[in-house]
Amino acid sequence: MPELPEVETIKLGLQKHLVGHTIKDITLLLPKQFRGDKSLAIGAKIVGVRRFGKGLVIDLDNEFSIAIHVKMTGQLLYKGTEVPKETKGSEVFNLPDKYTHIVFHMDNGAVLYYRDVRQFGWVQVLPTDEISKHRFFSSLGKEPLKDLTLIDFKALLHKVKTPVKILIMDQSKIAGIGNIYANDALYLAKIHPARPASSLSDKEVKELFNAIETVLKKGIETGGASERDYVDALGGKGTYQNFFLVYKKNGQPCKRCGTIIERIKLGGRGTFFCPKCQN
DNA sequence: AGCTGTACCTGCAGGC
């Protein structure tokens, strides 16, 4: 999924519905997606939900946390006890279905489902103070809209010849940007995705920094991109897919100049750009 | 340190 805006949206949903409630039981339907000892989380109360890059951390009141990465197709679906008024949210699924791999039963009768078609994601119980040592979380760079400054960004781009798109998607350099927002930010900043990072002028660096903030904010405002599998914690879709600037727009005219958008492969990922206005 | 290909999985769209 799930890049920074999508994971942020899930986080907000989980904060709203889970905090203050106690985990009564955990059912593992596909044990390989669960790491650690589930009994460490059973009986514990959820006291907070945090996000680092594209990763989530559910903090418990017993010094343990549940860390989660949903990768491409993971979903966290909360089903409360109240009778649904509309066929909205997770009601579209009959849960648990064949793709539901972990079920958290809450003390108030609510349920949180971890559903993941491609099974790439993971859910892990670990001591809260070991989050910072965790292989994924410890490797994250600074984050846009948080602690990444223009000065930091400039320093990152300055020293390497790596294609700028690959660099901004490198989670160890900058946390949270994935393929959709990388493509759109480079389009907004009018920078070709394959440009060596160090070749950007100071003006371009600043424009890209601002563009990253703009697209991520738009993503958060719209509840994320539900282009494929992504839904929020209630099963609702985001609408950022209606605002894609270049992502998956190959063959269509550029919104700025009318030139046909091209698709290339960069770092093994689909890359979309306007050959005329991105230089 | 960086880059490449490959692996982890399943589903889907498109070509024939």
Add this chain to the structure above:
DNA sequence: TGCCTGCAGGTACAGC
């Protein structure tokens, strides 16, 4: 209808 290929919001790892 079916078979095949390529593609998909992401890491992670082996081998240059």
